[in-house]
Every structure is written in C-alpha cells, then in structure tokens.
Amino acid sequence: MKMPFSLGCNGRGVVHLEGTPISVDEQFSMIKSSGVYDHFDRMPQPGEEKEYIRAANKYGIPLRTGLWWYVSGRDEDLLEKNLRISKEAGTEFHDVMLHLCNAQGKIVSDDEIVAFYRHAYDLGARIGIEIGFENHIYMWSEDPRRITPIGQRLAREGLPFKFVLDHSHVLIKVDNVEEQDIIGIRNDVESGKLVIDPYEQGNVIDEWIENNWVHWLQVRPVSPNGPKNIWAIKNPNEYIGGAYGRPCQYPFTKPRPGEWHSQWHAYRLEPCKEVVRKMFKHHHLNRRSPLRYITTDMIDMADYGENAKYSLFDQNVAIAEWIRSTWDEISSQPLPQEATINKND
Template sequence: MLGCNGRGAQHLPGNPPPIDEQFRMVKESGVFDYFDRMPQPGQEKEYITAAARYDLPMITGLWTYTMGKDEALLKNNLSLTSESGGQCHNIMLFSQHADGHQLSNQEVVDFYLAAYDLAQQVGIEITFEVHINMWSEDFRRVNAVADMVGSHGIPFNFLLDHSHVLLKLDSAEEQRRSGIEAAVASGELILDPFEPDNIIDDWIARNMTVWHSVRPVAPGGPKNLWATDEHGNFGRACQYPFHRPRPGEFHSEWQAYKVEPCKAVVRRVLAHHRRDPGSRLKYVTTEIIDLIDYGMNARYSLFEQSVAIAQWIRDEWEKTATN
C-alpha cells in the first residue's frame, strides 16, 4: 500500500488546507491508497470523518517519544491508532532519556518490547525508524538492537527512511553529529548505496523492513537556506525536490543526478519485495514535509512533489514485474 504523509497534503509549507480538503486532494490524485497520519490532538473527529468520507484510511502514522516521560502517551497513541482504523504506528525514540542520559541499546530494546506488547493488545503493529536525532542516528546500532529484539523471539519491525542515511554522504559535519565519521573513514560503515556492503543493502537483505518512507535528499546538502532554528542555524539537508522546481521555488541550484541515490534505494526495496515471497514490506509512503530540516518555507508545492514520487514508485513497481 502506498500512502501520502499528511504533512505533504499541502502546497505551500505552513499553509495547510482544512483537513477535509487534505483528504480530498490525496484521494483525487489517484496515486495513493491511504493517508499517512494519525489523528492529531484535538482534531480526532475531523480526521476520522474525512477518512470515512473519502474512503481513504489512516493506515499508518507516527509520533516521537522520550523514554522515561512518554510511556502513557505511547499507550494512548496506540489505542487511538487502532480506534481510527490504523494498522501500524511508527515510533521515533529520542536518543536521550528524560533524565538526560543517552539510551543504551538495552533500553531501546526494552522500549521496543513494551511497545510491541501494547500494540499487540490493540491489534496493530509498530515500527522503529532510522532517523536523525533518534537512537538510530548512529546507524551501527540498528542491527545490534534488531538482533537483541530477535533473541526474544519477536520480530524487529523496521522503518527504512534512507534519506537520513544519504544526507550524511559527503558531509563530515553530519557524520560527526552521529559519531560515525571515523567508522565511515575506516570503511567499517559504508553509506554509499552504490558501493558493495553498504548499510542500506544490508538492512534490505535482513528482510526487516515493514515500512519504507521515500524522501529524496542530496548527498552533502544543500541545507534548508530558507529556515533557521532559534540559534540561527540553517535547517539540515533532509529534503531535496524530486523533480525540477520552477524558477524561484528552491533556494539552491537543482540537479537531477542528486536524486539518483534515492531512486536506487527505492528500486532495490521494490525488487526485494517482488522477488522474495517472504518479504515483510507492507507500507510505502511519500515523505515530502514542511519541518525546518525538510521543506519549511519552500516555495515548491509539497503536494505536487509527493504525487510525482508516488507515480514514479508505481511505475517502478510495474517495471519489476518484467525485470
């Protein structure tokens, strides 16, 4: 199933249309199967009503969590996901505990096991994502945690967001932020999807990807030059237009070849799903969004880019049938 992230159901970032209009746009595009967002706080009724009106279910959704603070929130969100017709809730677990210490792998596993059990009780599943600012930003931890979860006889459900890996290509600054610069330099950790034994291919081969989110990035940047944080820092380079923006819509020169690493990864995910009858992949989503490290203040249409990605994914899926 192919879903559109709810933050992408708008044209200009920061100016989302009414909820009903968002669902109508996604439905009438003809390229999406569902709406990727859990009902937002205080707007639960509007989301559920729109999903029913347009026959566009909210199959997947996500939230961010801090261990030691958000356990009750997690339980409530899992219940809300189930009650609103969802099937999967993605968990983005911050690397830091509420008391300030950095989470160990065992603590990440403990959070996963508790969340998995709660999700089973309400009839849905969970995923854990590779993502900046989260425990998984040091990509070497992903397989270690997956193996530890598996030792309990429970599957590790992975959300592969390759953009958070590819943005660190050709960026020593980004590699330093997650403590992987030395590992990349030594060849212990290979980020380039065109090199043998790279980490993304390893994750795909492990067949643990339940959800694949698709967002182009350009290795090495550019950062989001139209948005700054409270310290005056530009947004990180977590989003790059999929197709050429119109003049004045993007802050930097757009070059088509910079999208190719993203396309290569998506093709491999789809090919694995096509050829492996035991593939665990269930959900694919477009992730063109409006946050500071992504598309905040962009002048290109988030929705047009989302639709273009979705159509490309469908075309590539058809190609796998003949390859």
C-alpha cells in the same frame, strides 16, 4: 499492475505551500483526487480525531499508518494513548520514533531501546495495531551502527524487528563530514568500517533490507552532500546542525525559478531512487519480504521544506507516480527459476 503494498502520503506534505490554511477534509480530498494514493499517513491529531475518521470514511481513503516521537522513561503512557487513538481511527501500523536521549537527558542505552520496543510491541499486540522503529535524525537510530545489533538482539529475545526505513537519514551523511560528525561516525566511514553509500558493497541499507526487517519504506529525496535549508533559520543552541535546516529534503522535480534556495540537478536524486529499486527488487524476489507500506514524505519542517515555494503535495504526487511506474517495471521482470528466499530462513 496493482502494487502489493499500500502507498500513502505523509500528512505534513498534503499542502501546496507551508502555512496555507487547509482543513482535514480538504487534505483527504486532495489525496483522493490525485488518484495515486491508497491511504493517508497521519496519526489523528489531538482534538481532531473525529474529523479524521469522518473524512477517511467520506473519501474512502483509510488512515493505515501514522507516527509519533517518544522519550524513554517519560512517554510510555503517551504511547498507549496514541496506539488506542490510532486503532480507533483504523490505523494498522504505528511508527515509534524514540529520542536519542532518555528522560534524564542521557543517551538512551541498548537496554532501554529494547525495553521500549518490547513495551510498544506488547501494547500493540494487546490493542491490535502493529508497531515499528524508524531510523531518523535526533533519534537513537540516527547512528546507523546501532540498528543491526538492536535487530539481532530482539531476534534473540524472540521479538520480530519491524523496521521503518527512511533512507534519506542515511544518505544525507554520504560525502558530508559535518553530518557524519553530528553522530560521531566519520572515522568509521573514512576507514570503511561503516559503509553508507548505497552503491558500495556491504552498505548498511542493503544489510537492513536483506535481513528482511523493512515493513515500511519512507521515500523522501535527499542528495549526498546536499544543500542545507538556508530558508529555515533555527536556534543553534536548541538544534543540532547549526543555524540552518539540515539537508533532509531535495526536490524530486525541478523547482521553478524562485521556488527553492539552491541549484537543482536531476542526477542528485539517483542514490534515493537506487534504494527504492533495491527494496522493490528484494520484495519481488523474496516471497517472505514483510514490506507492506510505502509513503512519500516531502514535508514542511525546518530540516526539510520549510519556507519552500514549490508545492509539497505536487512533489509528493510526482514521487508516488514514479514509485508506481518503477514497481510496474521491476515486478514485470520474470522471476528466476527459484526466487530468492531470505538468507536467514
């Protein structure tokens, strides 16, 4: 069954082994040959804009989504530049990742977040491209307690909250006090004031889905209390989380001996799979669901798969195949007599 959303692959994951030279044309060829993707999730990289447009046309694989990271009070002009570049390349949706701290090095306030969102939304409307905000480590939204109040405030101010859900950045904090302490949520998690376990009632991911905010779902497996990337050494004075990469990526299929640094267990994937199933069930039952894009996001950076010996692209393809089969299974289930409508409608 054809999915009602576009499935893409993150550009940092269209490579087998990190550091292997690969051209833009080769990346598009890989995506096309896989037979499982509808688009390439990548903002045209600086200096290579024409190459991306040429390859997209050549292989019939559009650039529908892309992202960049921004600092409030510094990068407003950069945002406009990136939106125009993306629009020219045919991109439909731009993921705005807003840093935890503003240009003065202070934690960005709710007022600054809302102002940056409004600026991005207005720019997007003028240029002809949608924007969304993502929950992500190192960003204001790493603290899951901030997201619902921002979404509600935007609604009060007449702006739709277009949310990019990366559930991995919530699930790495499940049963992991070090990750909870990075953003200061341990007391609220332990008291039950904040629920991050996707199997428990009242959890924040369910809340975001049920509020009908999720326009783009990013799928990257992680494991509750999963292993750090001990093959990626970082400068602890520059990065949060110590000397090793944070636990933001767990292989979807079992690595062969020597391909990964830790033991692998299939059951550890289940929380991530459960969130995808919940998102699909919501979309199947809710005719107002705004979900339009899904991406697979096995990538190469230090907090993810840097120095891994497994194929990033093969892992992404395996996730994409699972996504398609899971949607087929869920969407084939008969709808109740009256399909669920968003509680806020």
